[in-house]
Amino acid sequence: MDAGNGKLVLQSKNVCVVGGGMAGLAAARELRREGHAVTVMEQSGDVGGQWLYDPRTDGADPLGAVVPVRVPSSIYACLRLISPREAMGFSDFQFLPREGDDHDPRRFPGHREVHSYLREFCDAFGLMDAVRFNTRVLRVAAAAAPVTSTAGQWAVRSVRHPGGGTDDDAAHEVVEEVFDAVVVATGHYSQPMLPSGIEGMEEWSRRQLHGHSYRTPEPFRGETVVVVGCGDSGKDIALDLCRVAREVHLAANAFSMEEATTPAMSRVLANHGEVLRLHPRICRLHAEGRVEFADGSSVVADSLIYCTGYRYSFPFLDTGGAVTVEDEVVGPLFEHVFPPSLAPSLSFVGVPRKILVPWFFETQAKWVAQVLSGRRALPPEEEMLRAVEEHYRAREAAGVPRKLTHNIGGVEPLKMYEFGEKYCDFAPLEEWKKELIVSSILSMKDDAETFRDHTDDSEKVQKGLRAWRGLAARPQDG
Structure with missing residues (x-):
């Protein structure tokens, strides 16, 4: 907005951020910096989102079939980062190692260190007073029909659970409030995705659970366990189980052993071959407990753990069909952030996969905050829709499966690094950090x-690390 003398007058909006994890905290900090009033609604009793370890699981729903899940965290006890801490962190609040009994100074620390870092981030930037804990969002919808893009307000219905649970009969009364804008920052590692194409899942009589409900190996002591999926969590959990299980059988998403056996997997099997076995994909489960694989081999198992990923789920969001989730695509979203017909009053932070966190969330959040204030303008709705369609067509022409629409780092890593420079003049990631990420992968x-x-x-990385470690000797920005 121009004040008439050529000076830009920024607007201050009343914004609701749904979710108090990495993405939500990034959004809250950037919105406040831009002068907006912020309310963060977090269903747990602390900040951190997925990084807030919860030893509980929903025993009545171990497969995570109910939407939404009752226990949101999917963190297991042994989880460690797969990205180096030196390349992570907010741009002005680095994830520096801390010494002491309560800290984990390793390059790839465990989940508790990440949660501690997020708490320190909140304290440094005074964000805790913006967060309503134990508050579950029930519905986000237009405050008045029909929904319009720039002028529309949003009615947010929420309920507080003082004990941190999700039982409605133990909750306080439902509250509905109106906000100028809503930022959805609930992540995508809570709602389990179960495999398709396995016959007999309903008939199999023994224990089945999704990795979402796995915490420690002890409940599986002495068992024969089949872990479905060779992704990061599948390998982690399989190796964790090797410490106590009688046998661990890892089923890959491949039709042959040749496809399933990678150099890294060969090393793992060489180290744990007395307990761990690798198989191609499961083709059938038999009621008495036998698991049959694609190569015709089989094993009788006590438990099945599906490490088959997570799906996008926004059960609280009612946009009248303007935003949908189909085939693991949230859309249409301009640059994975703004629904063209509802922008900028509705936005998403944290939809992309395979990106550097929380650094990338910070770039998205800064863009959202600046668009809401009027510092930056979005293209017209038609142009944003055209860009979304072009993105879909380009991915299809390149042979990228539709389910990987939001996979940025794994398909187009340069776009991850260019995003912030393109949309909010965000300082580029240092070259030594990019090199460290590639070498780690x-x-x-x-x-x-x-x-x-x-x-x-x-030598380049070592030089960058020396300067980075020097930050530990002086306070970071707050």
């Missing part, structure tokens, strides 16, 4: 089990 592909515990940094 290559190391993980070579040795998935021990890559976190050895380093082979180039």
Whole structure:
């Protein structure tokens, strides 16, 4: 907005952020910096989102079939980062190592260190007073029909659970408030995705659960366990189980052993071959407990753990069909952030996958905050829709499966680094950090089990690290 003398007059909006994890905290900080009033609604009793470890699981729904899940966290006890801490962190609040009994100074620390860092971030920037804990959002919808893009306000209905639970009969009364804008920052690692194409899942009589409900290996002591999925969590959980299980069978999403056996997997099998076995994908489950694989082999198992990923789920969001989730695509979203017909009053932070967090969330959040204030303008709705369609067509022409629409780092990593420079003049990530990320990925592909515990940094990375560690000697911005 122009004040008439050429000076830009920024607007202050009343904004609701749904979710108090990494993405939500990034959004809250950037919105406040831009002069907006912020209310963060977080269903847990602390900040951190997925990084807030919860030993509880929903025993009545171990497969996570109910929407939404009752226990949002999917963190298991042994989880460690797969990205180096030196390349993570907010741009002005680095994820520096801290010494002491309550800290984990390793390059790839465990989940508690990440949660501690997020708490420190909140304290440093005074965000805690913006967060309503134990508050679950029930519905986000237009405050008045029909929904319009720039002028529309949003009615947010929420309920507080003082004990941190999700039982409605133990909750306080439902509250509905009106906000100028809503930022959805609920992440995408809570609602389990179960595999398709496995016959007999309904008939199989023994224990089945999704990795979302796995915490420690102890309940599986002495058992024969089949872990479905060879992604990061599948390998982590399989190796964790090797400490106590009688046998662990890892089923890959492949039709042959040749497809399933990677160099990293060969190393893991060599180290744990007395307990761990690799198989191609499961084709059928038999009621008596037998698991049949695509190559005709089978094993009788006590438990099945599906490490088959998570799906986007926004059960509280009512946009009248303007935003949908189909085939793991949230859309239409301009640059994975703004629904063209509802922008800028509705936005999403944290939809992309395979990106550097929380750094990338910070770039998205800064863009959202500046668009809401009027510092930056979005293209016309038609132009944003055209850009979304062009993105879909380009991915399809390149042979990228539709389910990978929001996979940025794994398909177009340069776009991840260019995003902030393009939309909010965000300082580019240092080259030594990019090199460290690439070397870590290559190391993980070579040795998935021990890559976190050895380093082979180039001279450029070592020079960058010396300057980065120097930040520990002086306070960070607050």
